[in-house]
Amino acid sequence: MASTLKVYHLPGAWGLPTVSPFCLKLDAWLRMTGIEHESVTVATPFAGPKGKAPWIEQDGQKLGDSTFIIAHLAERFGVDPDAHLTPAQRGLAVAIQRLIDENLYWTMVHDRWMNDANWQQFRDVVLGGLAVPLRRVLGPIARRGVKKQLEGHGMGIHGAAEIAAIGRRDVNALSDILGEQDWFFGAEPSSTDAVVYAQLVNIWRAPFESEVRRAIGQTPNLVAFIDRFAARYYP
Numbered sequence: 001m002a003s004t005l006k007v008y009h010l011p012g013a014w015g016l017p018t019v020s021p022f023c024l025k026l027d028a029w030l031r032m033t034g035i036e037h038e039s040v041t042v043a044t045p046f047a048g049p050k051g052k053a054p055w056i057e058q059d060g061q062k063l064g065d066s067t068f069i070i071a072h073l074a075e076r077f078g079v080d081p082d083a084h085l086t087p088a089q090r091g092l093a094v095a096i097q098r099l100i101d102e103n104l105y106w107t108m109v110h111d112r113w114m115n116d117a118n119w120q121q122f123r124d125v126v127l128g129g130l131a132v133p134l135r136r137v138l139g140p141i142a143r144r145g146v147k148k149q150l151e152g153h154g155m156g157i158h159g160a161a162e163i164a165a166i167g168r169r170d171v172n173a174l175s176d177i178l179g180e181q182d183w184f185f186g187a188e189p190s191s192t193d194a195v196v197y198a199q200l201v202n203i204w205r206a207p208f209e210s211e212v213r214r215a216i217g218q219t220p221n222l223v224a225f226i227d228r229f230a231a232r233y234y235p
């Protein structure tokens with residue numbers, strides 16, 4: 001018999017089970033599919049097989065990366081919340097996921113970590129699982145590491161106003177794709193809704209001033225979408 005599926009994620013705040021959009025994406029997808037598991041909160045992502053959160057462990061095997069994990073679990077448990085999608089919608093689902101995971105996410109990282117006022121608050125959230133003296137030492141080191149990641153990705157070479165414009169454009173694109181629909185692909189939720197919710201709610205619910213957060217506030221259909229998803233999967 002298979003051992004319990006363990007899902008490792010970073011700590012939560014602001015009423016969210018985790019402040020990591022990738023961890024929340026997986027958590028939301030697990031809620032959507034009803035796969036039984038044990039959630040384990042970790043203070044740092046370093047024990048994961050890729051040094052990032054989330055990761056899972058079952059039968060002595062670890063697997064990292066939310067997208068690989070979801071593909072693995074869908075096959076292992078024979079579930080597919082995307083079964084109703086047309087080929088064109090499947091293509092669009094990949095494009096939306098890339099927009100969020102590979103672009104919009106990095107605007108949020110910039111706003112949380114590089115904006116001084118936001119960082120004063122966020123450091124105690126993101127390092128909240130560590131003892132206070134360790135937090136004080138690790139905070140600046142972690143911040144320098146994230147700055148390097150941002151530059152390596154490419155987002156970090158832009159100025160704050162440019163990053164805001166990039167994020168605003170992503171948010172408006174998502175709003176245009178959703179339009180009047182309840183879910184990104186019509187009347188039934190799919191994995192894309194978990195991807196979008198996890199990222200948007202992490203910007204929307206965080207008490208940080210940012211242009212991207214303001215952009216979400218100016219798209220009533222996305223705000224309604226966040227509330228709809230939360231009401232259905234996080235009542």
Ligand SMILES: N[C@@H](CCC(=O)N[C@@H](CS)C(=O)NCC(=O)O)C(=O)O
Nearest residue numbers: 020021022045052053054065066067
């Ligand atoms: N592609 C990965 C990205 C995971 C990721 O970047 N997780 C962040 C937390 S939101 C992390 O663990 N960062 C730690 C680090 O980069 O040192 C996924 O989809 O799971």
